[in-house]
Amino acid sequence: MPFTAPTADQRFVLEHVVRIGDLAASDRFADATPDLVEAVLEGAGQFAAGEWAPLDRAGDTVGAKWTEGGVVMPDGFRAAYRAYVEGGWGTIGSPVDFGGQGLPFVLAAAVLDTLGAANMGFALCPTLTVGAIEALVHHGTPEQQAQYLPRLATGEWTGTMNLTEPQAGSDVGALRTRAEPLGKDRWAITGTKIYISFGDHNLTDNIVHLVLARTPGAPQGTKGLSLFLVPKYRLDTDGQPGDFNDVRVVSIEHKMGLHASPTCVLSFGDNGDCIGELVGAEGGGIAAMFTMMNNARLNVGLQGVQVAEAATQKAVAYARDRIQSARAGSASRDPVAIIEHPDVRRMLMRMKAQTQAARALVYYAAGQVDRAALGDSDAKKRLDLLTPLAKAHGTDLGNEVASIGIQVHGGMGYIEETGAAQHFRDARITPIYEGTNGIQAADLVGRKLSGDNGGTLAALIAEMRGEAQDAGLIALIDACEDVARHMLAAEIDDRLAGSYPFLTMLSVGVCGWLMERSGRIASGAQGDPAFLAMKAAAARFYVEQLVPEALGLKAAALAQAEVLYAVDAEAFAA
Amino acid sequence: MPFTAPTADQRFVLEHVVRIGDLAASDRFADATPDLVEAVLEGAGQFAAGEWAPLDRAGDTVGAKWTEGGVVMPDGFRAAYRAYVEGGWGTIGSPVDFGGQGLPFVLAAAVLDTLGAANMGFALCPTLTVGAIEALVHHGTPEQQAQYLPRLATGEWTGTMNLTEPQAGSDVGALRTRAEPLGKDRWAITGTKIYISFGDHNLTDNIVHLVLARTPGAPQGTKGLSLFLVPKYRLDTDGQPGDFNDVRVVSIEHKMGLHASPTCVLSFGDNGDCIGELVGAEGGGIAAMFTMMNNARLNVGLQGVQVAEAATQKAVAYARDRIQSARAGSASRDPVAIIEHPDVRRMLMRMKAQTQAARALVYYAAGQVDRAALGDSDAKKRLDLLTPLAKAHGTDLGNEVASIGIQVHGGMGYIEETGAAQHFRDARITPIYEGTNGIQAADLVGRKLSGDNGGTLAALIAEMRGEAQDAGLIALIDACEDVARHMLAAEIDDRLAGSYPFLTMLSVGVCGWLMERSGRIASGAQGDPAFLAMKAAAARFYVEQLVPEALGLKAAALAQAEVLYAVDAEAFAA
Structure with a gap:
């Protein structure tokens, strides 16, 4: 049965439940006119039905695979992800200053709704990138924003959230991953994180990990946590992915479902060579x-x-x-x-x-x-x-x-x-x-x-x-x-x-x-x-x-x- | 975590909800004394915990497998089934006249409860045998009862229910499997049945299929259906499994769960050599x-x-x-x-x-x-x-x-x-x-x-x-x-x-x-x-x-x- 995007209901809900017209009346969201909303919903619907929905079954039956060289996505996912980036579908809600369209978050959500209805496991990848963008927009330095946001905003690079550790499920205060200062806002990251969705994959040429870790002498519990930006590949002087940053994908989980989404165990700094940058204040990790x-x-x-x-x-x-x-x-x-x-x-x-x-x-x-x-x-x-x-x-x-x-x-x-x-x-x-x-x-x-x-x-x-x-x-x-x-x-x-x-x-x-x-x-x-x-x-x-x-x-x-x-x-x- | 049979709750429910004492007050169920109930529940609990629970995971991860020679159960299941038969766990509710203990159905249900809590997929096998026994007790001829019930009553042979066909899910009136008379209450069975749980396996040396089929000239709908007893192997003159009865397992389903239970597509009479006996009256299949x-x-x-x-x-x-x-x-x-x-x-x-x-x-x-x-x-x-x-x-x-x-x-x-x-x-x-x-x-x-x-x-x-x-x-x-x-x-x-x-x-x-x-x-x-x-x-x-x-x-x-x-x-x- 071919997938059809739920555009009629989306349009109805945006108009009558969200009252997106209120948003379009503002300067900031003035572009969110009914015509544009219609075009975005229809375009995303066609894209999702044509490119992503056909991969949903392979996502489940083949699934993401762990290999020595990293996680490999099923055939077709790489091309379909590239089409997503090239179609600009990642940019809907991304900040204008960094190449995004700056449209309402709720419209970006509608696009994600369509992508995920077509292929839920796959759509989790851009969902996580949204979180990384938010963190850097609100807490990153201008340099971090300039270096990372343009490529996160398009989806050229993807983002992850690294919270959980084996001994601390929902209890983030019990985290043990460490960050030791190396000077010049460089920190050596060491530790193991679990349940990292899309923690590794072969869709893009870099992955931006946001990692909660504990700095030396920090207090116990959540107050001692700081957030670090840890790319899979460090950026070279041109801002391109360069040296491997010692973030190793140890394994992926054998889950009941969502097989298209690799749930990774990530090991940071096994060889003492994983470098992160602080995002926000030291001790401000929880915020x-x-x-x-x-x-x-x-x-x-x-x-x-x-x-x-x-x-x-x-x-x-x-x-x-x-x-x-x-x-x-x-x-x-x-x-x-x-x-x-x-x-x-x-x-x-x-x-x-x-x-x-x-x-x-x-x-x-x-x-x-x-x-x-x-x-x-x-x-x-x-x-x-x-x-x-x-x-x-x-x-x-x-x-x-x-x-x-x-x-x-x-x-x-x-x-x-x-x-x-x-x-x-x-x-x-x-x-x-x-x-x-x-x-x-x-x-x-x-x-x-x-x-x-x-x-x-x-x-x-x-x-x-x-x-x-x-x-x-x-x-x-x-x-x-x-x-x-x-x-x-x-x-x-x-x-x-x-x-x-x-x-x-x-x-x-x-x-x-x-x-x-x-x-x-x-x-x-x-x-x-x-x-x-x-x-x-x-x-x-x-x-x-x-x-x-x-x-x-x-x-x-x-x-x-x-x-x-x-x-x-x-x-x-x- | 080791499985523990819920014997305390079973005993409580039998005493206070079922009021099994009322049953034990009858001649028929006079054996169902509190001491015997206790012994059955405890014994079944130890058996299930020791023999069946350890196989639950292999039932899921290995599962029943289709081969050219028939369905093969995971390692250990054959021995665990034999232990079930030898322990007499199949005989609890079976009729006394055919080697059963004739204890209350509800006590047999409690034993099945324990077995299935230990290994749900496996316990489906004896569950189906119960249905076959019921059909033969109520509708079988004395010869059929004598030939089949003693071995069904112990579980030496297992039973199946063959209702569903590809074109008729819950609509049994639409069934097409045919039975042509060969004389002397021998009928040639031809057709395909789907969703036959334990329709084939290597646990026992025979399987007794009960098959709904349509006789020549029978009316359309459910009134035209009759029930046939179709063993996997015909009985020889000594009542032992002899010639193969042309019941072929075509495939098993790839299901979301219950992998220990082979869900079979059975083909009857591909070579024109599948012989069944009528159970009950012609046209009495539905009853x-x-x-x-x-x-x-x-x-x-x-x-x-x-x-x-x-x-x-x-x-x-x-x-x-x-x-x-x-x-x-x-x-x-x-x-x-x-x-x-x-x-x-x-x-x-x-x-x-x-x-x-x-x-x-x-x-x-x-x-x-x-x-x-x-x-x-x-x-x-x-x-x-x-x-x-x-x-x-x-x-x-x-x-x-x-x-x-x-x-x-x-x-x-x-x-x-x-x-x-x-x-x-x-x-x-x-x-x-x-x-x-x-x-x-x-x-x-x-x-x-x-x-x-x-x-x-x-x-x-x-x-x-x-x-x-x-x-x-x-x-x-x-x-x-x-x-x-x-x-x-x-x-x-x-x-x-x-x-x-x-x-x-x-x-x-x-x-x-x-x-x-x-x-x-x-x-x-x-x-x-x-x-x-x-x-x-x-x-x-x-x-x-x-x-x-x-x-x-x-x-x-x-x-x-x-x-x-x-x-x-x-x-x-x-």
């Missing part, structure tokens, strides 16, 4: 890391949208094609396409509604990046609040939709050749990396909620309530407010115990608000009648059926931690 | 098939319990072992085992509660098989009602728990070497085979509900309401009654549109009823304090947090089909 990670979290939420889109397209095509069994209750005993059976159609409607809801949530959050960049401090606060929702709920929905996609295929869904299983396997990492979804939930009920004593959430809830019309949606919004009030007064353990159900409730509340609006607009809009009718139906289904489901989480969100600790750890093995 | 499938459906629900148990054990062990990050809000900054973090503990509590709930549901339904066998006609009706719940909800829970298991492991969960991913992949077939979960939901709101105008459900609900104490649980029971009333009056499309949410609600209602009782008993019981405290906590968590979640499904269960058909099939691709 710089959060700059990288925040937008990366949104982009991981976007991966949920990508995989949901891909799984839905595949399931719809299969269900329209597969003829089996007469319609129950029908006079005719002729078999029909399975999409005509009510429960299959319910599954497909759920896939459509959840995919559109996830897209609305993540794009809406991404739009706040741009509003914040225009100086809107409330948008920055709202972005901070929504980031854990977009990451966690976006990826939860990607997993749910990919699983339903298998179910729609029946027995064929379990056979690898069909491709539905790949989406299910690929999706499963997204609730884990870039901060597990549990960590997102902790972030929500911790810093994001208490930071301003619930003020940012209260403003969001007021806006949602002002627009919501459905009684069930209003009930969910009220419930979110109740739980938020409880959370603000609760002990830390109780907050954490209810954090995940609360995150889900609130996410569905936000999605319900945006979907209800979308349905209302679609019902009265001019345009492709099939798309608009589907939008209206998916929105109705979401509000009428998925919103009430989330209300069922209220008891868990309000529950105290006590039941969890009623037994000790050993009893769990009894 | 005989349902005999096979009904208990098979329970046993697939049991696979959900198996994989949930395995995933939970692995996650608990990991979470107790893995030290990371200080406890939030704690004065100490020392890192703790992640089981101490509230959201991790919430995940583990959910895994424990859902696993125990799934076990309670499936065992409770399995107990109705035995009550029905003792002549209790209400138990037979309750069994029929509960079978789709046990199959669909049991497998849904298996999938949910396996997914949480990955999440508890963090990044390690996505690495295949850890083993958590295997459970996730293995589990995903269970909502599909033996009738997709959507088909189970249709069965519930169709035949099972309307068959006696809701009388069987009303009786169950009355019993649940009579015992339930928690207000939320009573609210869910009331909601199930409301939805059932709606379903009985609704058009077929509307019933089907809400069937899956209703199945889930009702399943959670039944689980909630049984878990609440279990918690009450555990709180006052004598025994292992750690086990009883965990049981009480899991029951409380289930009733307080998971029951309210299911109440959120009421809107979807009552929703009409109209929203699903508001757009036509093409619009789903718009």
Whole structure:
């Protein structure tokens, strides 16, 4: 089944959910006119369908391979990556000062959405480059920016984020990688990092690693960390990749999915010859890391949208094609396409509604990046609040939709050749990396909620309530407010115990608000009648059926931690 | 992490949920004394832990292999299967007249639970043999029973179910495999069957295929189907496997999981030399098939319990072992085992509660098989009602728990070497085979509900309401009654549109009823304090947090089909 970019939904969401017109009204984003948005979405869609989607299966079945000489991507990936760079698809959101187009982050996200729906594993590579660009834009020296940003902005070089170490999964304070000063802002880097996505590959002639490490005498914990720029090949006096910088890819992980993305163990300075530069202040590593990670979290939420889109397209095509069994209750005993059976159609409607809801949530959050960049401090606060929702709920929905996609295929869904299983396997990492979804939930009920004593959430809830019309949606919004009030007064353990159900409730509340609006607009809009009718139906289904489901989480969100600790750890093995 | 059979929970569920004492009070099951139950559970647990669990990983990584000479199981499986036969583990529930022990079906299910928790793919093999035994006990001739049952009863030979064909997935009426009479109840079988689990292997010296086929002049649809017994090797005059019966394994599927179970394409009669015998009446294939499938459906629900148990054990062990990050809000900054973090503990509590709930549901339904066998006609009706719940909800829970298991492991969960991913992949077939979960939901709101105008459900609900104490649980029971009333009056499309949410609600209602009782008993019981405290906590968590979640499904269960058909099939691709 050929991949088709979801341009109609993207355009709709950008216009009515993100309200990209507000952005285009600013000087900075004046280029983001409807015509340009249309051209970018259509162009990216054609590129992704033509160049990247055909490689999705080889990405899974062949996968990235470790060799003595480094990681080798499957046949075709190198050329397809070059086409991506040459097509300028990496430059959409990159800074104008360094050769980028400086268009809104949310439009770059839409392009990534399309690329990742075509080939999720491959699209992770440019996703990570975005994080490296952000770190250097905000924390790099002018020299670092001049040397590295132009080639990161186009994608000629790719970026990585090097946080995790074997002994310290999500606990960055426990990192041990060391940086010893060599003078002239040169540091000798030594240590091992794990789970480095695209930590090595043969797509480009250099890779820019951003590495958290500890300087001599630095305090323990996160305060002792600094961020270092460590290229795979040091730049020569012309700024070209020169000497190998002693960054060795030790192995890649044997993962359940996302095989196109090499997950590397990187060893820095095995031969004492790995040189890095400090990015930002010494001891400022965590701040710089959060700059990288925040937008990366949104982009991981976007991966949920990508995989949901891909799984839905595949399931719809299969269900329209597969003829089996007469319609129950029908006079005719002729078999029909399975999409005509009510429960299959319910599954497909759920896939459509959840995919559109996830897209609305993540794009809406991404739009706040741009509003914040225009100086809107409330948008920055709202972005901070929504980031854990977009990451966690976006990826939860990607997993749910990919699983339903298998179910729609029946027995064929379990056979690898069909491709539905790949989406299910690929999706499963997204609730884990870039901060597990549990960590997102902790972030929500911790810093994001208490930071301003619930003020940012209260403003969001007021806006949602002002627009919501459905009684069930209003009930969910009220419930979110109740739980938020409880959370603000609760002990830390109780907050954490209810954090995940609360995150889900609130996410569905936000999605319900945006979907209800979308349905209302679609019902009265001019345009492709099939798309608009589907939008209206998916929105109705979401509000009428998925919103009430989330209300069922209220008891868990309000529950105290006590039941969890009623037994000790050993009893769990009894 | 070594596997430990869940004998404490099994014993508890058999005593307090199944009330196996009622069965032991009958002449037929008088042997099922507490001492014997204990001995069986303990013995099976030691056997499974010692012989089958160590092969689970090779089952996945090596898997069953197709060769010219037939399917070859990974090293060790043949010996481990022989040990199973020699230990008498196949005989627990087999008929006494044919060398079985004639113990309750539910006790045999408990043994399968243990075997499958140790090695789910492997345990599917004896699970299928159970179906073949059932078919022959109820529909076979005395000669067929004498020839085949003694060796099926011990597991010396294995059984298969041959339903599906390439053109007819769940639509058995569309089957084309033919049976031509050769005289003397010999029939020439010709056709191709797909998705035949353990359709070939090298574990035993014969395989007994039960094959749905169409006789000459038979009517179209399901009424024209008959069931045939087709051994891989025909029996010689001594009843020993003799000539090859022209049943060829064409290929095995490349599946996402359950690699230890060869999923075969079988070709019958390529050389015109495949001979079968009729089982039951000509045209009675569907009735005989349902005999096979009904208990098979329970046993697939049991696979959900198996994989949930395995995933939970692995996650608990990991979470107790893995030290990371200080406890939030704690004065100490020392890192703790992640089981101490509230959201991790919430995940583990959910895994424990859902696993125990799934076990309670499936065992409770399995107990109705035995009550029905003792002549209790209400138990037979309750069994029929509960079978789709046990199959669909049991497998849904298996999938949910396996997914949480990955999440508890963090990044390690996505690495295949850890083993958590295997459970996730293995589990995903269970909502599909033996009738997709959507088909189970249709069965519930169709035949099972309307068959006696809701009388069987009303009786169950009355019993649940009579015992339930928690207000939320009573609210869910009331909601199930409301939805059932709606379903009985609704058009077929509307019933089907809400069937899956209703199945889930009702399943959670039944689980909630049984878990609440279990918690009450555990709180006052004598025994292992750690086990009883965990049981009480899991029951409380289930009733307080998971029951309210299911109440959120009421809107979807009552929703009409109209929203699903508001757009036509093409619009789903718009």
